[in-house]
Amino acid sequence: MATVATPDGAPPGDSLRKSGLVVVALTALAVTLLLAFALPAIHSGARGVPIGVVAPAGQAEQVGQQVPGVDVTTYADPRAAREAILDREVYGAVVIEDDGSVETLVASAASPPAAAVVEQIGAGVAATTGAEATVTDLRAFPDDDPRGVGLSAGALPLALGGWIAAVVILLVVHTPVFRVLTALGFAVVGGFAMTATLRFVTGTFDDAYLLTSLGATLGIAATSVAVLGLRSLLGGAGIAIAAVALILLGNPLSGLSSAPEMLPSPWGAIGQLLPPGATGSLLRSLAFFDGAGALQPLVVLSCWLAGGAVLYAIALRRERGDADAAAPEPGDRTAVAGAHG
Incomplete structure (x- = not known):
């Protein structure tokens, strides 16, 4: 009796097994995301x-x-x-x-x-x-957003926006220099646009538009360049690492809806070392406290930006080395003939 193959050429049993594994993996991912977002909120409380x-x-x-x-x-x-x-x-x-x-x-x-x-x-x-x-x-949110919901809700767009931007740039822009320029251009335009939204639409900010826009620009640049570097150097694994750091951990541990000291230890402190938490703290300091408390998030975001740039430079150097190694040596007639064959 002949075995009927699926369109991809695999036996039905293999396809069924793959489908089952995909279902289990996606379910595990969904549950993990649920726990990552729910547990910090459930266990939030005064801790130091x-x-x-x-x-x-x-x-x-x-x-x-x-x-x-x-x-x-x-x-x-x-x-x-x-x-x-x-x-x-x-x-x-x-x-x-x-x-x-x-x-x-x-x-x-x-x-x-x-x-x-x-x-x-x-x-x-x-x-x-x-x-x-x-x-x-002594310092309250504006009357239009008395609970600061706009700032709390901004953690996910900042993290996800930088992650998606880097992925799109890698797919669409193929020149190494222009990839970096595109990421930085998006950081500037996106930073000013998001801050304008928080000030003029949601009413979360009421002052220091230029400073808060520059802070948002740094946060988006740190996120997108870090993802750019991780993806370029590590491939798919880099994208996964970035997703864990920015979305799975960075967003729920940002402390924007409560405070880092109200999250279970040491997760609140860890969240401030990730771009969403650092960006939120920086924006809060610039918008409401004349920059007080901005030093740590500035250092954290600068490190992510510089680290991403270093990873991207290493990836480019490796690619150029591989290209040079694959190029035929001058005078190598065999290689040249093979290339024209």
């Missing part, structure tokens, strides 16, 4: 959230006991606490006056969930003393 306290002697230690998972720094006066908040050293501060009244200082633009933790502590302190509690938001 830095806060400040201004209180009479003996009361500062009691403040940190109101809510677990915070690191308390004592400041001499409210002015010092305000400066620490605006310098992004702490997410907020609880100020206890000599008469027992409580003022909670926050900067919700740094992280609405972290600000809520500080407000909860302030309310708890006021409840124990029976005093009045007030909340002062």
